Amino acid sequence: MDLTLTEKHRALRDEVNAFIARHRDRAPRLGGGRKRPDRKVLEWQALLLECGYFARNIPREYGGFGAPHDVTEMAIIADAFSRSGVSPGIHNQGISMLVPTLLEVGTEEQKRCWIGPTIRGEVIWCQGYSEPGSGSDLAAAHTRAAVEDGFFVINGQKIWTSSAHYADMMFLLCRTEPDKPKHAGLSYLLVPMNTPGIEVRPLRTMTGRAEFNETFFTDVRVPVDQIVMGRGDGWQVANITLKYERLLLGDANKLQHRLEAIRRMMQEPRPDGSRLLDCAEWRDRLLRLQGEVMAARYHNLRLLTDQAEGVDSSLARLIVKYHGTMLAHRLTSLAVDVLGSAGLAYEPQGEAAEDDPATTWHIDYMYDIGLIIGGGSSNIQKNIIGERGLGLPREPKAGGA
Amino acid sequence: MRFGLTEDQKLFDHSLRGFLSARLPLDVLRRLAEPGNGFDAELWKGLGELGLQAMLVPEEYGGAGLGLLDAALVAEALGFHAAPTPFAASQVMAVRALQAAADDVQRRIWIPRIAAGEIRIGVGLGGMSGQTGRTALRLQGGRLSGAVDGLLDGGAATHFLVYLADGRAALLDADATGITATLRRSVDRTRPLVDLDLAETPAVEVLEASNAPLQVAARVRHAGRVMLAADMLGAAQAMLDRAVAYAKERVQFGRVIGSFQGVKYMCADMATMLEPCRAMVWYAAYAQDAIPEEAAIAANHAKAHLAEVTREVARLATEVHGGMGFTDLLGLHFQFKRITFDRQVLGTPERCRHDAAMAQGWIGA
Numbered sequence: 001m002d003l004t005l006t007e008k009h010r011a012l013r014d015e016v017n018a019f020i021a022r023h024r025d026r027a028p029r030l031g032g033g034r035k036r037p038d039r040k041v042l043e044w045q046a047l048l049l050e051c052g053y054f055a056r057n058i059p060r061e062y063g064g065f066g067a068p069h070d071v072t073e074m075a076i077i078a079d080a081f082s083r084s085g086v087s088p089g090i091h092n093q094g095i096s097m098l099v100p101t102l103l104e105v106g107t108e109e110q111k112r113c114w115i116g117p118t119i120r121g122e123v124i125w126c127q128g129y130s131e132p133g134s135g136s137d138l139a140a141a142h143t144r145a146a147v148e149d150g151f152f153v154i155n156g157q158k159i160w161t162s163s164a165h166y167a168d169m170m171f172l173l174c175r176t177e178p179d180k181p182k183h184a185g186l187s188y189l190l191v192p193m194n195t196p197g198i199e200v201r202p203l204r205t206m207t208g209r210a211e212f213n214e215t216f217f218t219d220v221r222v223p224v225d226q227i228v229m230g231r232g233d234g235w236q237v238a239n240i241t242l243k244y245e246r247l248l249l250g251d252a253n254k255l256q257h258r259l260e261a262i263r264r265m266m267q268e269p270r271p272d273g274s275r276l277l278d279c280a281e282w283r284d285r286l287l288r289l290q291g292e293v294m295a296a297r298y299h300n301l302r303l304l305t306d307q308a309e310g311v312d313s314s315l316a317r318l319i320v321k322y323h324g325t326m327l328a329h330r331l332t333s334l335a336v337d338v339l340g341s342a343g344l345a346y347e348p349q350g351e352a353a354e355d356d357p358a359t360t361w362h363i364d365y366m367y368d369i370g371l372i373i374g375g376g377s378s379n380i381q382k383n384i385i386g387e388r389g390l391g392l393p394r395e396p397k398a399g400g401a
Numbered sequence: 402m403r404f405g406l407t408e409d410q411k412l413f414d415h416s417l418r419g420f421l422s423a424r425l426p427l428d429v430l431r432r433l434a435e436p437g438n439g440f441d442a443e444l445w446k447g448l449g450e451l452g453l454q455a456m457l458v459p460e461e462y463g464g465a466g467l468g469l470l471d472a473a474l475v476a477e478a479l480g481f482h483a484a485p486t487p488f489a490a491s492q493v494m495a496v497r498a499l500q501a502a503a504d505d506v507q508r509r510i511w512i513p514r515i516a517a518g519e520i521r522i523g524v525g526l527g528g529m530s531g532q533t534g535r536t537a538l539r540l541q542g543g544r545l546s547g548a549v550d551g552l553l554d555g556g557a558a559t560h561f562l563v564y565l566a567d568g569r570a571a572l573l574d575a576d577a578t579g580i581t582a583t584l585r586r587s588v589d590r591t592r593p594l595v596d597l598d599l600a601e602t603p604a605v606e607v608l609e610a611s612n613a614p615l616q617v618a619a620r621v622r623h624a625g626r627v628m629l630a631a632d633m634l635g636a637a638q639a640m641l642d643r644a645v646a647y648a649k650e651r652v653q654f655g656r657v658i659g660s661f662q663g664v665k666y667m668c669a670d671m672a673t674m675l676e677p678c679r680a681m682v683w684y685a686a687y688a689q690d691a692i693p694e695e696a697a698i699a700a701n702h703a704k705a706h707l708a709e710v711t712r713e714v715a716r717l718a719t720e721v722h723g724g725m726g727f728t729d730l731l732g733l734h735f736q737f738k739r740i741t742f743d744r745q746v747l748g749t750p751e752r753c754r755h756d757a758a759m760a761q762g763w764i765g766a
Binding site for chain 1: 402403404405406407470645648649656657659660661662665666668669670672673674676677678679680681683684687691692699702703705706709751754755757758763764
């Protein structure tokens, strides 16, 4: 264990804090991520990339900052942004899931083509995984891609495709080898969303907004080189992406951001002049969550160290999604309680919604349940934790199949 | 920066666990726990040979000069095996107290004796740590009167270190005149509680070399809370491991019960709660030595959070074992009670969180 800050690290900390103090007015408000990045978001992203506060370890030739991997630097930067409540940059499926997948198994050409525009926020990705008939049983995907004249010709339907209505690209899991066994018949394709034959229909959720979509494919043609790894390797690639998705969904820095935001709310005087933080019951609720968020943050530092040293964290990694999403929902639960009856006014549509804290907390309060379900539901996570993490036997298959 | 253990720490942990596992099979643990004084001379000697008694003592006083993280690994291993031996108070809190508040002469006399395993010190912070029970002490002319309940590691102590409300501490000889030490077997038979009644008892030493005695006392309390957090982590990990092992072998309805999602999910829930606790304990221990500004908040939250998580793990792990978990036969209850004990001593979770709030200025003193 060595968390001492070297001269270089102290300098970085001072530099980041000075940057935040100087530029915080240029930062977009926190949250968002539910619509296409606007100019303010893109400019902030460009600034963060330029200074190396975003995509710090991604090689320069792919558009990153190219700094060597350093857990302390990552922690210093994340900490400075969460303490100050300033946006740490864009977190979307392309950046957090596709980019690390390409870095792991993409071709040189794919890395050069996609990583730069994705981390700049110019290219937005959506994820084509779930289907009406294959949700938790993801490998049962039916959407097919047959090969004709150098093209994959895709037919089928995807569901829960968040951001498909404004995305430029999709990473798509589909069946290209129908004669092979279930898991061996899939491929992972990169599909431009403006290809003819793609139809996106919004799917209104419990929040009252259409964060999700259904996506239909009718003879959608994509060149055969738009594939990550090879034909039949889709399950392997999809699982690499899922690994990053689950880490994203359980992100400890997001939890810390939320905790800090709630603390600030509780320190605000209410109309009668009192502060919730002065009330023992409310304070204890916040403190309990603070302890849990601390555990999640240090756990994350442990995982980052493992990752940097090439150690497989196994169980420690497998719990992150389940742990983080459940904790996130408990945080938003406290937030909506802090808002109380005055926070029930709810108009989720339109631009104004993003600027109304009460509305966005209530959206998150509901959306968090979506995140508990998505990316492999909590029950699927518990299967994985139990079977892969603890070595418990699988459930026997029904009918001996 | 590295967030993790060194190879040396892993090796030490491995040999300590090997030793405890060989020395404390269930039948031996039962026998050692019965008197309820939390001590066995042979075990104490063996642990001394492994370096446990001298680990925190600076090298100049004949110790190994290790840090609180090393001590937390020991506490975790002791909790895992429910070892009936003094450690948190006697080898950690007392050493830290003497280092921080004793004068030079006192340090030279007492610290090497701790390192040599010659003396064992029961520690009483009383109300200062949020413990329930009596706590009222007067020091007049070098003599101590009053009462303090619930000393930690007091079962076979040669000395007691008790805190006054102003943060000074008095070191007493366990055989001194005017001392009545009442040993109460606790629900956790591996660690007792000792209540002291003092009538004009001569103090061997008064630790008053510090000019901020309350702060020093707080640091001693934090070190103790981290040790108990680590102890809970170890005890809960043992319970989880055993629950998983049991779920893999117990057959009902023609299947091992671990293949039923109901049981599997209990195990997954335990692992999900407990695994992040490991990093939290490491951090809290490390912070005591290396990150002073985080030491209080990390220690308080670690003690509180571990108490909450391990209570759940203790229940769930017992449940996974079904009726057998409820029996005395499996001995699972040793760890259950270890967790029960750790939660209440040196401050309940509520008290620790309150202290965490104070440490970050959310409320005034």
